Amino acid sequence: MSSFKKYRLKNSRFGLKSFGLIALFVSLTGYATEQQIQQQVDAFIQNQYKDHFPELVSDDEVGRLKRFYEHIDGRVSIFWTYQSGNVWLEKLTLIEVQNDGYNELSSISFNGVVESTNKVGEELVIQLRTYDENDPRCCPSKKTTLRYSIYNGELIEL
Amino acid sequence: MLNKMLLSGAFLFSVTAMADMPAYFNNEIDQEYRAVLKHMDEMMPQTDLELAYLPSFYPFSIFDIHATKLKNDKDKQAFTNFNLGVLGSQFLNVEPQVGTKLPNLVICKKDKCTEQRLKQISSFLAVSEEQILAFKNNISLNLVQLTAPNVYRINNTFYSPTQLLSYTPSKYAGFVPSADYKILSPDTASSLMELSAYSQKLRDLMIKHKVAAVTKDKNDSVNVIFGGLSDNHWGVVLLDKSNIPRKGDRNAIGLEYDVIKPLSETSFYYQTN
Numbered sequence: 001m002s003s004f005k006k007y008r009l010k011n012s013r014f015g016l017k018s019f020g021l022i023a024l025f026v027s028l029t030g031y032a033t034e035q036q037i038q039q040q041v042d043a044f045i046q047n048q049y050k051d052h053f054p055e056l057v058s059d060d061e062v063g064r065l066k067r068f069y070e071h072i073d074g075r076v077s078i079f080w081t082y083q084s085g086n087v088w089l090e091k092l093t094l095i096e097v098q099n100d101g102y103n104e105l106s107s108i109s110f111n112g113v114v115e116s117t118n119k120v121g122e123e124l125v126i127q128l129r130t131y132d133e134n135d136p137r138c139c140p141s142k143k144t145t146l147r148y149s150i151y152n153g154e155l156i157e158l
Numbered sequence: 159m160l161n162k163m164l165l166s167g168a169f170l171f172s173v174t175a176m177a178d179m180p181a182y183f184n185n186e187i188d189q190e191y192r193a194v195l196k197h198m199d200e201m202m203p204q205t206d207l208e209l210a211y212l213p214s215f216y217p218f219s220i221f222d223i224h225a226t227k228l229k230n231d232k233d234k235q236a237f238t239n240f241n242l243g244v245l246g247s248q249f250l251n252v253e254p255q256v257g258t259k260l261p262n263l264v265i266c267k268k269d270k271c272t273e274q275r276l277k278q279i280s281s282f283l284a285v286s287e288e289q290i291l292a293f294k295n296n297i298s299l300n301l302v303q304l305t306a307p308n309v310y311r312i313n314n315t316f317y318s319p320t321q322l323l324s325y326t327p328s329k330y331a332g333f334v335p336s337a338d339y340k341i342l343s344p345d346t347a348s349s350l351m352e353l354s355a356y357s358q359k360l361r362d363l364m365i366k367h368k369v370a371a372v373t374k375d376k377n378d379s380v381n382v383i384f385g386g387l388s389d390n391h392w393g394v395v396l397l398d399k400s401n402i403p404r405k406g407d408r409n410a411i412g413l414e415y416d417v418i419k420p421l422s423e424t425s426f427y428y429q430t431n
Contacts, residue, residue: 016341020202022318023220026306027213074368096274103274121208121251149209151262153271158256 037076040102041068044078044095059085069119071150077124079117090114094155105153112140124148182233190328193337194223202249211249217386218303218311218371220335221245227332234412235389242388261390266429276427278384279394282367289360290396293372294380302357303371304364312353322347375410389413392429402426
């Protein structure tokens with residue numbers, strides 16, 4: 001094969017591959033407006049705030065954002081902490097961002113401390129420290145990894 | 159990866175040949191499909207990430223291969239499932255039991271999700287009349303599909319910022335995408351870029367309202383597909399000359415209507431299955 005033909009073949013293969021690279025990049029990054037998603041995640045966190053009743057012994061309930069991930073179908077998974085008094089809960093909530101707000105699809109609570117979260121493809125990978133038999137409330141020590149996927153608007157543990 | 163693909167492809171074909179190889183998969187179509195698989199393998203970079211390529215399986219995207227020349231609607235529909243199985247096993251990196259559940263992502267049988275869909279359709283229809291009419295009136299436009307603002311498909315050409323991949327349907331099955339393609343530059347493909355410019359406003363609306371594809375059939379009905387995977391699509395059809403179909407009827411690309419909900423005398427929400 002002449003060097004010119006080799007060059008053309010190589011060039012055409014690169015050209016072909018570049019479409020695939022773009023398709024893969026788009027698949028991994030999505031294209032929904034970042035600002036719109038951020039706004040709705042903020043709105044979700046703000047909506048977790050519930051004022052206490054002055055006459056009753058009750059603390060405010062608040063949500064604190066840890067991290068969120070956007071999925072390819074426009075849904076967003078939010079890792080956040082629910083706090084009220086000395087009670088806290090690590091939570092994962094799936095929302096669907098709409099033009100005029102968001103729709104909460106499903107939510108789960110973790111029994112322990114979420115140490116790290118990651119999104120691999122469309123799968124959520126969570127490193128969790130959960131309670132061993134003799135662990136005190138403060139200090140879960142058992143390390144575990146949880147993996148979730150989204151099916152039909154639900155978070156499904158794999 | 160190619161070896162893996164050919165090996166599993168060979169296994170797949172040997173299994174289907176012995177078991178229930180579809181009647182439409184004769185030797186010529188078999189060869190055409192193998193050529194498409196080879197083309198996809200050359201084009202799409204390898205990744206081990208699970209479901210990374212899922213958007214490439216959405217309606218009329220690059221992995222959503224349609225057998226446009228098959229005469230029988232059931233064969234067309236069967237092929238979409240077959241294709242998801244073959245390409246999905248190669249590119250989605252999920253266990254088979256997960257892969258078989260993927261269509262659940264786009265199936266809605268409950269009131270709540272139906273309401274959400276109808277709301278999404280309603281907000282699109284409220285602002286898109288002019289652009290839908292422009293699409294309908296342009297005889298050169300039959301299909302607009304959207305992956306991202308700069309990555310989209312018009313008819314049989316896939317557009318990206320740097321190049322256009324224009325496909326010719328395969329001879330026997332009419333596969334699109336096929337192994338017969340031209341790589342073009344946006345600078346030199348003026349007529350294709352005119353179609354791109356013409357459909358820009360429609361694509362802008364599609365981005366905003368998360369529409370996957372808009373197609374037109376021989377009766378000038380416009381099918382606005384909001385989502386889907388394999389033979390499970392959902393969206394709204396805007397009729398021109400035909401009547402609202404019934405559950406069990408098939409649409410222009412051979413998919414069977416599973417849910418039909420009239421929205422007016424000339425439009426209906428649907429889900430195929």
